Amino acid sequence: MHDFLSIQLEEVSGEPSIALFTYSTNIQDVQTRLSPGWEQASNPLTIPTVLRLLESQSACDPSVPALSVTSDGRVAYQQPECPICGSRDLKRNGTQARQLKGFFNVVLNLVLQKYWCHDCGKPFRVELEHIVPRYGHYTRDVRELAVGYTGGRALSLGESVELTREISSVRPSRETVRWWKLDRGASIRTRMEVAEKAWSGVYSYDEEYLRIGGQRRYRCLVYDIGLGRPVGDIVSPSLEYSEIKGFLQSTLGGKPVLTVVTDGSPMYPSLLKELFPEASHQVCVIHAMYNARCDFNEAAGIGKRSSKPLPDELGKLYGELWGVFLHSKNVKEAEDKFLAIYKRRFEYPPLVRHRLELMAESFVKLTEYLVHDDVPKTNNPAEAYFQRTYPGRIKKRFRTMEGCQAQISCLDASKGGVEVDGSDPQVVLRQIYETFAKLLVSV
Numbered sequence: 001m002h003d004f005l006s007i008q009l010e011e012v013s014g015e016p017s018i019a020l021f022t023y024s025t026n027i028q029d030v031q032t033r034l035s036p037g038w039e040q041a042s043n044p045l046t047i048p049t050v051l052r053l054l055e056s057q058s059a060c061d062p063s064v065p066a067l068s069v070t071s072d073g074r075v076a077y078q079q080p081e082c083p084i085c086g087s088r089d090l091k092r093n094g095t096q097a098r099q100l101k102g103f104f105n106v107v108l109n110l111v112l113q114k115y116w117c118h119d120c121g122k123p124f125r126v127e128l129e130h131i132v133p134r135y136g137h138y139t140r141d142v143r144e145l146a147v148g149y150t151g152g153r154a155l156s157l158g159e160s161v162e163l164t165r166e167i168s169s170v171r172p173s174r175e176t177v178r179w180w181k182l183d184r185g186a187s188i189r190t191r192m193e194v195a196e197k198a199w200s201g202v203y204s205y206d207e208e209y210l211r212i213g214g215q216r217r218y219r220c221l222v223y224d225i226g227l228g229r230p231v232g233d234i235v236s237p238s239l240e241y242s243e244i245k246g247f248l249q250s251t252l253g254g255k256p257v258l259t260v261v262t263d264g265s266p267m268y269p270s271l272l273k274e275l276f277p278e279a280s281h282q283v284c285v286i287h288a289m290y291n292a293r294c295d296f297n298e299a300a301g302i303g304k305r306s307s308k309p310l311p312d313e314l315g316k317l318y319g320e321l322w323g324v325f326l327h328s329k330n331v332k333e334a335e336d337k338f339l340a341i342y343k344r345r346f347e348y349p350p351l352v353r354h355r356l357e358l359m360a361e362s363f364v365k366l367t368e369y370l371v372h373d374d375v376p377k378t379n380n381p382a383e384a385y386f387q388r389t390y391p392g393r394i395k396k397r398f399r400t401m402e403g404c405q406a407q408i409s410c411l412d413a414s415k416g417g418v419e420v421d422g423s424d425p426q427v428v429l430r431q432i433y434e435t436f437a438k439l440l441v442s443v
Contacts, residue, residue, distance in 0.1 A: 067126065069110075075126050076113035087119035096125055100132050102139040103168040142170050146177045147184045157181075181406045200226020201258035202374055205248070205268075206382035207239060213399045219408065220244065222251045223382045225261070226374060230385065235405045241267060248275055259368060259375045261382075263287040269365070282368040284379040285325045292321060292355050299349040314352065317341065321359075326377065331370045338363065 066078040080090050093116040100108040114125040132139050138146075146164040157174045160181075165171040172180075204223040209216055218239050222232040232251030236243050248271070257276045262268045264287040272281050294304045296318055302308045310318060320341055328334035338360070345356045359366065369377040389408065 074111045074113060075128075077115075077126060080115055082115075082117040082120060082122065083124055084122050085117065085120040087117055089118040090115045091118065092116075093123055098128070099137055100128075100139060101137050101142070101170065103141060103170065105169050138170070138172060138176075142168055142172070143180050143184075146172055147181050178403065182402055184406065184409075198227075199231070199255045200224055200374070201256040202226055202261075202372075203231065203252065203257070203259070204261045204376070204379055204382040206263065206379050206386070207236075208386050210235065210404065212401055212404055217401060217404075219386070219404075220247055221382050221385065222248065223385055225376060225381050228381075231255070233408055235401045235408065237401070241271065245271055245275065248272075252276070259372065261376060261379055263379055264291055264362075269362075280368050280372075280375075281365050282375050282377070283362055283365040285366060285369075285377045287379065288325065288359065288362070288366055289322065292359070293318065295351045295355040299351040314348070317348065317352070325366055328367075328370065331367055334367050334370060335363075 065081075067075055068078050069075050074095065079088075081088050082090065093114040095111045095113055098110045098112050100110065102108065110128075112126040112128075114123060116123050127134065130140075133143070136143070142164065145167060146160050157177050160177050161171060161174055164177075202225045204225055205221070206223075207218050207220050210219055211217070212235070218236045220232075220234050220236050220239075221230060223229070224231050232247065234247060236247065244267070252275075257279045259280045259282055260268075260272055260276065261282045261284060262272075263284050268283075269281060272279065296310055296314045297306050297308075298304050300311050300314055302310075309315060320337070324334050324337040324341070328337060342356055342360055345353045348356070369375045
């Protein structure tokens with residue numbers, strides 16, 4: 001195969017570095033060497049080549065009906081059968097012209113046979129869904145390439161078009177690629193929602209803000225900590241109680257829910273209790289300590305988000321709280337440490353005392369990780385997933401919620417959301433070799 005095409009992976013600078021396909025051989029030179037008449041041919045794929053391609057597809061997938069191709073390019077079923085009622089009492093009912101566009105600007109003009117079923121009275125025609133979608137001209141390999149599966153990052157429409165051109169010599173329009181991405185993103189979201197998995201029951205929920213089309217939007221994520229994969233990942237117009245409730249209900253409904261890890265928003269305890277009354281709730285310890293630091297700063301008069309050192313007394317107290325919630329080995333040790341601090345609460349300014357009282361109310365939620373080993377103490381799993389799926393690039397490049405959602409769903413798939421054929425660059429490369437090297441040789 002490497003005698004016909006030479007394609008290599010190159011590392012391109014970025015944060016982190018990414019892999020893109022680039023040519024090391026001019027495809028026109030390859031085409032000319034394989035067939036001197038390539039450039040003059042109006043339709044370089046001959047009928048025998050088409051027949052071999054269709055036969056190979058049917059042999060690889062038993063669900064694909066066997067097809068025949070006549071000398072004039074007419075494609076028909078070898079044993080036609082009504083897809084609705086299964087009857088074979090059929091008659092031919094005209095034809096429909098179909099043009100396919102594949103790698104290296106190969107244009108394939110076919111004529112598809114149409115049929116009429118005498119039993120159910122329904123018409124149907126030859127379908128080539130295994131090669132090209134019903135309402136499209138570009139082959140599936142081209143579409144898979146253009147939606148951005150050749151790299152594990154968020155690609156803009158322009159980048160997707162250029163990458164497709166570099167690898168396949170095909171240049172679909174930006175609008176065409178946009179619709180492909182929207183269609184694939186919606187498909188992946190549906191597959192994620194209905195996928196049957198051995199859910200761990202321990203989930204991390206978090207949000208990050210996006211700016212899409214000049215407006216503030218929010219990306220909401222439910223992440224299965226045990227499986228290390230997203231369960232639900234959507235773009236929401238707001239963080240209203242009803243929005244989050246509906247998202248959690250649709251995402252986790254019907255799944256085992258043992259523990260949910262969230263940040264310290266006061267909305268979550270009542271929301272989770274309403275939806276999952278039997279589940280425990282772990283509040284991210286890092287978020288809780290950050291909120292405490294903000295109150296301590298204000299009490300010291302140094303600015304809520306300042307990084308200046310705290311006064312000695314408050315600095316010592318802050319260090320003790322770190323010891324309670326991050327370094328305790330069991331719940332009893334954490335209780336003893338915190339009780340010793342809580343007894344001294346009236347020695348501190350009102351803001352500090354109020355924060356200690358809030359921590360006392362949430363003590364069980366801050367120490368759930370000490371009871372169950374599989375529960376993390378922080379919301380880091382969800383935040384790390386945000387970073388792995390390049391939220392910075394998404395914020396800069398998307399102008400609509402639909403486009404952003406489509407790209408996020410595609411990234412979920414490539415990062416472990418669902419298995420999608422061709423999502424791995426090496427898989428895409430192997431498919432290109434196996435399919436089109438054969439076509440080039442046969443020309």
